[in-house]
Amino acid sequence: MGGAANRCLGVLAASDESILSGDSEPFLRKLCLLGAEEGVDVRVFTPDSVSWEENSVDGYHFPADKARWEQRHFLLPPLIYDRCFCSSPADFLVYRRLLAQLRDQPGIRLLGGGLRGKWDVQRLLAADSVLRPHLALTCMLRTLRQLQAWLHIRSEAFLKPEAGTHGKGTLHIAQLGKNSSLYRVKGRDRSNRLVEMEFTDTSALFGWIRKFIEGRRYLLQEYLPLTTADGIAYDVRSLMQKNGRGSWELTGTAVRCGDEGSVTSNLHGGGSSCEADAFLQEQFGRSAASGILDTITALSYRIPLVLESSHGRLAELGIDYGVCRDGRIRILEVNSKPGRAAFRSLSDGETARLAVCNPVRYAAFLLKSQRAAAGATSLGG
Numbered sequence: 098m099g100g101a102a103n104r105c106l107g108v109l110a111a112s113d114e115s116i117l118s119g120d121s122e123p124f125l126r127k128l129c130l131l132g133a134e135e136g137v138d139v140r141v142f143t144p145d146s147v148s149w150e151e152n153s154v155d156g157y158h159f160p161a162d163k164a165r166w167e168q169r170h171f172l173l174p175p176l177i178y179d180r181c182f183c184s185s186p187a188d189f190l191v192y193r194r195l196l197a198q199l200r201d202q203p204g205i206r207l208l209g210g211g212l213r214g215k216w217d218v219q220r221l222l223a224a225d226s227v228l229r230p231h232l233a234l235t236c237m238l239r240t241l242r243q244l245q246a247w248l249h250i251r252s253e254a255f256l257k258p259e260a261g262t263h264g265k266g267t268l269h270i271a272q273l274g275k276n277s278s279l280y281r282v283k284g285r286d287r288s289n290r291l292v293e294m295e296f297t298d299t300s301a302l303f304g305w306i307r308k309f310i311e312g313r314r315y316l317l318q319e320y321l322p323l324t325t326a327d328g329i330a331y332d333v334r335s336l337m338q339k340n341g342r343g344s345w346e347l348t349g350t351a352v353r354c355g356d357e358g359s360v361t362s363n364l365h366g367g368g369s370s371c372e373a374d375a376f377l378q379e380q381f382g383r384s385a386a387s388g389i390l391d392t393i394t395a396l397s398y399r400i401p402l403v404l405e406s407s408h409g410r411l412a413e414l415g416i417d418y419g420v421c422r423d424g425r426i427r428i429l430e431v432n433s434k435p436g437r438a439a440f441r442s443l444s445d446g447e448t449a450r451l452a453v454c455n456p457v458r459y460a461a462f463l464l465k466s467q468r469a470a471a472g473a474t475s476l477g478g
Contacts, residue, residue: 106174109178125159126159130159135454144191154174156168175205178460211433218431222404254269254319259316266286278297282306332352333417335397335418351440374386389420397416
């Protein structure tokens with residue numbers, strides 16, 4: 098039992114439903130099947146399934162020979178991959194409490210730590226002289242008076258939640274004409290539904306924004322016209338992961354295009370994805386597209402090193418880039434729990450496979466290192 102436990106990777110998911118039938122199920126199933134190929138026993142569990150008295154877990158496994166999920170009782174794994182996306186404040190409290198307990202538990206490691214909020218990440222990246230020129234002008238939104246002054250100077254602003262995901266709660270605000278009291282607002286609400294409104298009165302606009310924000314922490318950012326020539330919003334997603342040698346590598350890049358009328362390109366808002374090289378060539382020509390991808394690659398290798406130097410060990414990062422119409426590149430967001438949807442539709446198939454396989458291979462590397470360290474300690478004693 099102890100030997101098996103030493104080869105076990107626990108995957109933390111939000112709920113039984115997300116494991117058995119939710120959007121995460123295909124990814125979790127592939128982790129189990131690829132784990133078996135790599136000699137890693139992958140078990141999936143939820144934050145409320147841990148028994149600290151027994152140091153054990155009631156979770157799930159997907160054996161290849163059964164081709165279905167099976168419930169299993171097993172020892173708490175020595176290595177845990179956090180793929181938990183909470184849907185309610187109550188679930189989030191349980192999840193945060195478990196993470197704190199796991200960090201204090203001897204002999205248990207997380208595959209990689211989660212990043213802090215967007216503002217902390219922004220400041221860490223801005224401290225690096227190479228990355229700083231590629232960041233959009235950004236600050237914390239403290240008051241609506243601050244937003245009013247921003248619009249007076251720039252006429253446009255982009256608001257996004259400091260802890261948001263999937264493009265939810267984002268807003269583009271445009272003042273239609275200098276010194277005009279006519280404003281257009283486009284974005285997505287908390288449920289990712291499209292929002293499009295016009296206001297002819299400044300006080301009505303800010304009253305609506307105050308209600309929309311409802312006390313959440315927001316970032317105020319310069320609006321960048323990150324669209325195709327036809328006005329379709331898009332970004333470039335880069336997936337950086339640690340491999341079976343414990344080194345960072347670029348798994349792949351893909352373009353994500355938003356639905357018509359959307360100010361974001363997130364696939365959860367109904368967008369689509371495609372090959373980055375071909376798409377950028379169509380927009381900028383072959384030579385410029387090659388230079389854009391070279392820059393994105395260089396930035397993608399630098400960002401993990403900069404973040405790890407202050408944050409601690411990470412396992413993978415989804416990095417989103419915007420490309421302005423003149424070819425300038427902006428780092429939009431860095432996510433330590435990246436999705437894989439953008440890579441599933443790519444023609445080669447290998448990128449999508451690596452996107453799932455690399456966390457398992459990195460886990461195998463860490464588990465082997467842990468066993469070697471334990472053996473050396475035992476011999477030394």
